Every structure is written in C-alpha cells, then in structure tokens.
Amino acid sequence: MKKLLILLTALTLSLGVFAQEDHMEKMDKKDSAMGKMGEQMDMKKDHIMMMGGKMQMMKNGKTMLMNKDTTLSNGTEVMKNGMCKMKDGSTMQMKEGDMIYMDGKMGKMPKMKMGKMKM
Incomplete structure (x- = not known):
C-alpha cells in the first residue's frame, strides 16, 4: 500500500512538471510572435x-x-x-x-x- 501511495505521489508531481513546461513553451512562442508583430506595429517608437x-x-x-x-x-x-x-x-x-x-x-x-x- 505504501509503495502504491509513493508511486501515485511521484506520478502526480511529474505530471505537474510536464504541464508547466508545456505552458511555458506556449508562452515563449506567443511572446516571440507578439514581439515580431510589435516591431511592425510599434507606432509609439520614434x-x-x-x-x-x-x-x-x-x-x-x-x-x-x-x-x-x-x-x-x-x-x-x-x-x-x-x-x-x-x-x-x-x-x-x-x-x-x-x-x-x-x-x-x-x-x-x-x-x-x-x-x-x-x-
């Protein structure tokens, strides 16, 4: 029973890490795309x-x-x-x-x- 509980806890923690990594990759892609668009449309820049x-x-x-x-x-x-x-x-x-x-x-x-x- 202890082994099953430890395995379940480890599995839950590892899934949380993977979920954060995927979210961070999406944010990086979105930021880089917005950066390119921002360069083209930056009307406040002199x-x-x-x-x-x-x-x-x-x-x-x-x-x-x-x-x-x-x-x-x-x-x-x-x-x-x-x-x-x-x-x-x-x-x-x-x-x-x-x-x-x-x-x-x-x-x-x-x-x-x-x-x-x-x-």
Whole structure:
C-alpha cells in the first residue's frame, strides 16, 4: 500500500512538471510572435512617415510636420520632400504610408480602420 501511495505521489508531481513546461513553451512562442508583430506595429517608437502627402515625424509620442532635413543614426538622410539618401549614396522617394525608424529601418504604416489599428 505504501509503495502504491509513493508511486501515485511521484506520478502526480511529474505530471505537474510536464504541464508547466508545456505552458511555458506556449508562452515563449506567443511572446516571440507578439514581439515580431510589435516591431511592425510599434507606432509609439520614434519614426518619420509620409502621410497625406506630407512628411511627418513622431518624436516622444508626438506627431509634427518635418520642418528640416534629418540624418538618422545609420547615416541615412531624410529630406522634407520625402527623398531618402542612404549612406552608400543610393536614393529613394518615400511614398504614402512608408515609414522609416530613427535607426534607418524601413517599414509600412499599419492600416487604420475607423481610428483604430487593424489587426
């Protein structure tokens, strides 16, 4: 009887450990997926964007029109007219909905639907 009780206790404890491990793996996968989505949709991070045909800058959570050309941390120069000149000399024109973070990474603005982000 003692052996059966010890075996049952050991089995119960080991099942609890496996259940926690599975839960932790699911949480890690969910966090990494949200992290990737968050990188794409992080509208609070400082960036420059083309919206309504005008260049706008988001700085410290506030949006303002770009009033002067800006050089980013990777050497890319962003002009008021939307022209971007990379450090290697190549250029590109930003289009409606394009955005560039202050570290030089490019992206698209998330689609807005009735004032809220579409997910």
